Amino acid sequence: xxxxxxxxxxxxxxxxxxxxxxxxxxxxxxxxxxxxxxxxxxxxxxxxxxxxxxxxxxxxxxxxxxxxxxxxxxxxxxxxxxxxxxxxxxxxxxxxxxxxxxxxxxxxxxxxxxxxxxxxxxxxxxxxxxxxxxxxxxxxx
Numbered sequence: 001x002x003x004x005x006x007x008x009x010x011x012x013x014x015x016x017x018x019x020x021x022x023x024x025x026x027x028x029x030x031x032x033x034x035x036x037x038x039x040x041x042x043x044x045x046x047x048x049x050x051x052x053x054x055x056x057x058x059x060x061x062x063x064x065x066x067x068x069x070x071x072x073x074x075x076x077x078x079x080x081x082x083x084x085x086x087x088x089x090x091x092x093x094x095x096x097x098x099x100x101x102x103x104x105x106x107x108x109x110x111x112x113x114x115x116x117x118x119x120x121x122x123x124x125x126x127x128x129x130x131x132x133x134x135x136x137x138x139x140x141x
Contacts, residue, residue, distance in 0.1 A: 036084060036086050037058045038086055038088035038090055039063070045125060061074075066094075071097075079102075079105040080105070086130045087111075088126075091123065099128075108130065113128075
């Protein structure tokens with residue numbers, strides 16, 4: 001019997017063990033991915049963009065503006081092992097956070113364009129692509 005442990009300690013330890021046990025399986029699945037498309041299900045233009053990309057075989061990650069789960073559950077671990085490129089048609093906040101997170105992993109925005117929505121008065125969406133930084137001549141790898 002464990003002494004000095006309360007219910008909270010057991011739950012925290014058990015939860016951490018479950019996360020670490022699941023991580024290799026998630027990483028193995030994700031490591032085969034070369035490109036991910038991020039789409040916001042709230043916007044018709046973003047849904048159409050994702051449907052077109054899916055026909056080309058791209059993996060689609062659906063959001064409703066919040067990329068936290070995608071980052072925490074998949075992208076952070078994936079970017080630690082491979083510099084998988086992303087593209088998307090999202091609202092500015094999702095793009096902004098992914099851009100910041102990408103910089104921490106040695107990637108950068110290689111394309112960005114505002115896209116007007118058909119709805120009158122709607123804020124534009126951002127079409128973007130994040131990929132590896134090009135290596136400069138003479139730079140150490």
